[in-house]
Amino acid sequence: MNESTLLVLCITALSVGFIHTLIGPDHYLPFIVMSKARNWSLRKTMWLTFACGLGHVLSSVILGLLGVVLGIALGKLAAFEAARGSYAAQAMMIFGFTYCIWGIWRAIKNKPHTHTHQHNDSAKHFHQHVHTHAHSHVHESNGKNITPWVLFTIFVLGPCEPLIPMLMVPAAQHSIFGTVLVATVFSVATIATMMSIVLVSSWGISFVKLGKIERYAHALAGATILISGAAIQVLGL
Secondary structure (H helix, E strand, C coil), rough: CCCCHHHHHHHHHHHHHHHHHHHCHHHHHHHHHHHHHCCCCCHHHHHHHHHHHHHHHHHHHHHHHHHHHHCCCCCHHHHHHHHHHHHHHHHHHHHHHHHHHHHHHHHCCCCCCCCEEEEEEEEEEEEEEECCCHHHHHHCCCCCCHHHHHHHHHHHHHCCCCCHHHHHHHHHHCHHHHHHHHHHHHHHHHHHHHHHHHHHHHHHCCCCCCCHHHHHHHHHHHHHHHHHHHHHHHHCC
């Protein structure tokens, strides 16, 4: 493969990786809303984003390379990737719906309530409050948190449809270096875009105070993920 063709392929992989990630809200919204709802540190959020992004691209890279080695037709690989995309969107919708329902139940259970304090002078003091998510996480940390693993599984299941055709071009010319380079450029572009959007958005949203609706943060996060999955399923983003 000549250098000019490889350069064009790399530029295409870079551009497609960036655009594909940018227009797909499922690539970053789950991390942004879950980070806010579960009070994750920025470091944890970024590591999870990186891990999910890596699993997301590697699954398609491995599939594409297997297709090349086994001589599977592009049409069959594309059909399989499309099916994976549908399953991933459905899994995201199920997760979002389930998390939203749990968030609503948790908000109802954690509704404002009144405490009475008896003082030595027989005076009574009343105050009303809710337990914030920061308080509740002390208890949640005692159990095993499966949310990051659920997100990771969904992202591994989700395909990078544009990558497969680009891998076939250098593979058809028996260029191992070209195939690996295109896959690397696409992967770096995808993961870097995911992490950049999540980093900026998570930092910005950290200054947003939810006030009275803070106890519905989990429900809102679940609803956002549900809508993201539905957008992928219906609009094919």
